[in-house]
Amino acid sequence: MRMIFLGAPGAGKGTQARIVAEKHGLPQIATGNILRQAVKDGTTLGQEAKSFMDAGGLVPDGVMIGLIHERLQQPDAQKGWILDGFPRTQAQAEALDALLAKVQQDLDLVVDVQVPDAEIVGRLGGRWVCKQCEAPYHSKNNPPKTDKVCDHCGGELYQRADDKPDTVASRLTVYHTNTSPLIGYYQGRGNYRAVDGTQPIETVERALEAILAGVSR
Ligand code: AP5
Numbered sequence: 143m144r145m146i147f148l149g150a151p152g153a154g155k156g157t158q159a160r161i162v163a164e165k166h167g168l169p170q171i172a173t174g175n176i177l178r179q180a181v182k183d184g185t186t187l188g189q190e191a192k193s194f195m196d197a198g199g200l201v202p203d204g205v206m207i208g209l210i211h212e213r214l215q216q217p218d219a220q221k222g223w224i225l226d227g228f229p230r231t232q233a234q235a236e237a238l239d240a241l242l243a244k245v246q247q248d249l250d251l252v253v254d255v256q257v258p259d260a261e262i263v264g265r266l267g268g269r270w271v272c273k274q275c276e277a278p279y280h281s282k283n284n285p286p287k288t289d290k291v292c293d294h295c296g297g298e299l300y301q302r303a304d305d306k307p308d309t310v311a312s313r314l315t316v317y318h319t320n321t322s323p324l325i326g327y328y329q330g331r332g333n334y335r336a337v338d339g340t341q342p343i344e345t346v347e348r349a350l351e352a353i354l355a356g357v358s359r
């Protein structure tokens with residue numbers, strides 16, 4: 143199974159991609175997580191990406207396409223994957239198509255998690271993320287069992303710098319300008335599915351399971 147999660151910042155892509163990845167034994171390839179790790183490690187990629195991320199903008203296509211090209215060649219990605227946060231531009235979508243065509247593989251599913259902007263701001267303002275494994279929580283909607291401690295790995299939870307209201311506003315503008323046109327790019331191919339992301343996490347999870355059950359392999 144090869145699938146993409148589309149959706150605005152804070153729509154719940156990471157939350158659902160993590161659940162599907164665990165249930166189906168697929169790698170969750172979250173470009174935001176990869177970039178944040180690179181920034182933390184001070185690698186060339188991290189140095190290149192940091193200023194774009196801090197401003198809520200997009201890291202240049204060439205960098206992202208190279209990153210995905212390399213990541214999809216790793217052994218754990220040979221039987222399938224979940225792309226969480228890629229593609230985000232038409233150039234990235236076309237590069238992914240070209241990559242798949244070259245290795246004669248199909249994209250099985252494009253899931254679009256839909257949440258209106260007004261709800262996104264509240265979600266990101268209350269989000270806490272694990273420093274170690276990047277599991278996302280929410281102070282009200284999805285709190286950890288122990289305050290500021292990750293249920294999965296015991297790591298410390300923190301609030302992302304780009305979840306401040308001004309940066310969220312920039313990220314939403316970037317989403318509507320660069321990424322939401324991908325809905326049109328994928329619609330009509332037969333593998334695009336929209337999901338109402340305003341429902342509780344478990345309801346979205348069930349809706350996704352129903353979609354996955356119906357996808358021919
Ligand atoms: P990235 O980390 O990918 O950020 P994003 O797309 O803005 O997505 P988020 O992680 O903010 O949100 P999400 O949809 O995963 O929501 P979550 O599940 O956490 O990218 C960060 C930056 O990296 C970008 O701005 C860019 O600079 C760069 N970048 C990354 N990929 C790139 C690319 N391909 N090209 C160029 N640049 C790139 O949920 C959010 C909150 O809501 C949580 O608190 C959660 O608990 C809660 N929640 C989740 N689901 C529900 C629900 N159903 N009901 C109520 N609350 C919910």
